[in-house]
Amino acid sequence: MAERDNNRRGKGRDRDETPEFADRLVAINRVSKTVKGGKRFGFAALVVVGDQKGRVGFGKGKAKEVPEAIRKATEQAKRQMIRVQLREGRTLHHDMEGRHGAGRVVMRTAPQGTGIIAGGPMRAVFEMLGIQDVVAKSIGSQNPYNMIRATLDGLRKEASPRSVAQRRGKKVADILPKQNNVDQQSDVAHNAPVAEATADA
16 A cells, blocks of 8 residues: 555656746846844745746746745745747737836747747746747846836737737738738739830830
């Protein structure tokens, strides 16, 4: 009976250890607290966690040892994850801007093959989110905490054409711009005289 219980515990432990989320350590700082006898030193960790399929979150943790601080930050990040809808599973649906305090970031959608063009903390968020093509720039505070919060603030504002169409009671085709059709018609109109001239010649 005892062996069966141990086997059950072992199986449950293996199931919990399956890596569902990936994590990235963004920053780690040594902090000190002044007390009567002197100073007590500890560590503060900033971690970004995501499933690389549209979910991402960040957390911070403090402890006397680095591994414990990272563990606390990772657990907090998993508790406060957000879901972001991606276009074709690789980039953003539209350009957006995010703010938090003095932090301000600008994120733009990019064609396939562009890659992730962004700074350190923002790059960690995009990689854990699963974005493959994006152009981003931080034009505010360079504090990694503010940069990540501003990035998540911008990502929360994103809306896919499907969600906008459902909210407005329309079809997705009515929401998307018809500029491609106009460009195709203009190209045909410009090329038609040239084709007629060559035929007469």
